[in-house]
Amino acid sequence: MNTLKLLYTWSQKLLYNEVIKQIAYWEEQLDIYDVVNVTIHKLPKSDFRIVEGGLHFSNRLINFERERINLIILKAFCKFAYKTRKETEAIFNLYMPNWRDLW
Numbered sequence: 001m002n003t004l005k006l007l008y009t010w011s012q013k014l015l016y017n018e019v020i021k022q023i024a025y026w027e028e029q030l031d032i033y034d035v036v037n038v039t040i041h042k043l044p045k046s047d048f049r050i051v052e053g054g055l056h057f058s059n060r061l062i063n064f065e066r067e068r069i070n071l072i073i074l075k076a077f078c079k080f081a082y083k084t085r086k087e088t089e090a091i092f093n094l095y096m097p098n099w100r101d102l103w
Contacts, residue, residue: 015062016040022073023055029095032081048076055080068102 019038027033037054040061049056055076061069074095078088092099 011062012040012059015057015059018066018069019057019061019073022070023077026074026077030077030081030091032077035077035080047072048079050076050080065102067096071096071099071102 016038019040023035023038027035034053035055037051039054039056040059041049041056043049043056043058043060047058047061057072057076061072064072071092074092075088078091083091096102
């Protein structure tokens with residue numbers, strides 16, 4: 001196995017572990033425990049996708065700062081829980097007051 005492939009595999013595992021850690025945090029904060037499946041995929045046009053019972057995140061999140069990854073996960077949770085735009089913004093303001101700067 002070449003070094004580049006090994007580094008890619010390692011970075012994907014790190015990203016997955018970070019996503020899982022943040023999901024556990026947001027599950028507890030938002031009292032939403034319905035996410036059964038979490039995967040990292042190549043998603044060329046979006047940061048995440050909602051699928052039946054789970055969330056798919058883009059593998060390009062590895063290039064983002066941790067705080068932005070956290071915001072993307074929170075946004076995915078809000079969408080997963082069918083929060084309105086107003087509810088989502090209220091949650092962002094409560095937990096991440098600087099969320100507008102992260103986009």
